[in-house]
Amino acid sequence: MFIKEKERIPLSRFWTSRYLLTLCIGLIVIAILSALWIRHTTLENRLHIMELLTEDMANQITNTGEIGPHPDGEGGFPERRHWMDLESDPFVYIIKSDGQIVSSNRPMGPLENQVKKEWIQSEASVQKRKLGENNTYFYLVKAPIAVDEDTVGWVMMVESENVLAKVKQEYTLLAIMIISLALLGWVAIYLLTRRLSRPIKEVAQAARRVQDGDYRIDLPENNKEEEVYELVSSFKDMANRLEQLESLRTQLLAGVTHELKTPVTSINGLLQAVNDDVVTGYEAKEFLAISLKETEKMRTMVEDLLAFNSFAANAVPLSREQVNVNDVVKNIVYHWSISQEEENMETRVSFLESAVQLEVDVIRLEQIITNLLNNAMQAMQAGEIQVNLSSDTNNVFIDIEDNGPGIPFEEQLFIFERFYRGEGKKYKTRGLGLGLSLSKMIAQAMNGDLCLKQSSDTGTIFRISLPK
Structure with a gap:
């Protein structure tokens, strides 16, 4: 049964793709929250401007002493849409205290010809209501027209929630900023990951050379990152140490072979001389004694080898x-x-x-x-x-x-x-x-x-x- 080897991904692509995915998700969340915040603040600001406008119009009507069209602008109403950065003018109504509409800046509007009394009697100057056949949400902003401290009418400005919260330029700037941050973050992480992956790749290539028996490693040590510098310098020290140990191992193997071969050669020559009657009598006994002494030395060396192997294997x-x-x-x-x-x-x-x-x-x-x-x-x-x-x-x-x-x-x-x-x-x-x-x-x-x-x-x- 063969186990399929997992596909390896380069470090730069691995971290760049994951960082970019995380960055995009984070920026999308930030963009959504920012868009909601822009919508909310834009709506609040425009409603506040509508309050100021209705109060201003009510004061001007009070100063003229008449409830009717204002003399400024076409139809008696000044154009206010540019004050609030809107594509269309809000509906502006002059309303009597009983709710009857006296005049408006447009012939048709969501209030038609009558305003409900509860809207007028409400203490809130800004109200959110459903109007029209589609039950669309509109904001009603009113200001009282007072004569001798008596409220004789109202100035009411009406606009739909969708129009008031509509923003174009801010969303465009937000989109440009989010996209710029995403590109900048991707470029930054790509360059940083590439800088980090280069010394790691060089160390990996050097490790393969050491595996093949080549210990002559030349790695740059000008890395500013402390961890990368320690990795490179430690690997070079390890390679140098391995080279020394490999050279030492070769020398020691030759030395061990010589140390074991010498007594065997000596014993063989001494016993051969005795066996061939080259020496006899006292000299033969002396040769045998030397052979026994060499045998004892060789036995001691073999025992050392056995003992060492036993301790190395934790078998003693x-x-x-x-x-x-x-x-x-x-x-x-x-x-x-x-x-x-x-x-x-x-x-x-x-x-x-x-x-x-x-x-x-x-x-x-x-x-x-x-x-x-x-x-x-x-x-x-x-x-x-x-x-x-x-x-x-x-x-x-x-x-x-x-x-x-x-x-x-x-x-x-x-x-x-x-x-x-x-x-x-x-x-x-x-x-x-x-x-x-x-x-x-x-x-x-x-x-x-x-x-x-x-x-x-x-x-x-x-x-x-x-x-x-």
Whole structure:
């Protein structure tokens, strides 16, 4: 059964399309709300102007002392539509107090010849009513005509809601603004996404080159964005590190092959000489003893390989027990000291002032300390190895210090790499270069750690950290 692979979309198209969709939806909502707001404010403003006009006309009629057509303009009514930016004039009526229409600016209108008394008697100066055969909503705006403080009539201005709320220019400007914002937003997100996707695409192409084994990566680091800069610089550091490790792996593989091949060749030559009676008697026994010693060395290297693979696969259970760290370290150092043949090597231990209990695998801890002591001894021709115990609130520290020439700075980053052996040690001692790697894995399996505390031309200090 084949699983169909999902189609991959370029980053620029993916984000641009989604941003544009979101932007359009947002702008449409804003446009609708803005149009409603424009309609509402336009209606309110025009109604207010109608109130002012009716009051002005009522005052002019009051000043003439007559209820009739105003002398200004055609038909006695001044043209008011331009004041309110309308395409047609509102209906203007002069009405007696009983509701009879005296005159109007047009012969026909929604009020016909009579005005209902409740419209006149209403205290509201602006009223919304349904008029005409189509029951269209009209706004009625009235102002009283007063003579000697008595209301003798009314000036009423009438216009439909659709005409009053009709807007053209504002909607056009709103549409231009919305479309401009949409285009500007699309261009902005396209340019920003393109700028962001370019370094990501370059890193992806570089990753494919690393996958093919080409670690020579040249990526620009002039990015202003902090996250993009960290991505590019981290990837370049990773590629350089992989290149170093790949080169190291090739060298180490050749070294491991040589280390295993040397004892086999030596044993084969010695046994062949004994078998062919090239040597006899005492010399034959000596050749056999050398062969046994080489076999023991090879067995130790194979055991190191097996142990390392077991710890790497988390296949080795730890046998933890509560122990006094002072007593354990004292016994380990003592057993190691009596097994050494070097007479010009001295070992000293500095214990904790008070007893501290640890939960550790004693055999594995002995393996770590023994390996560090062996490394310290190999680093010195003669001198003193110092084992110092210290502690803080949460951990106990075991420092193994020698006064050898130290580890070169350029090799310090690789000493815990599997199969790594420094230049100074590679040709002096036999081994696979798994000691420190295995020791660090054992320490971490006991929830602790092993690290290089310091190294200089006056000596080296390794530190074992174990939790209380």
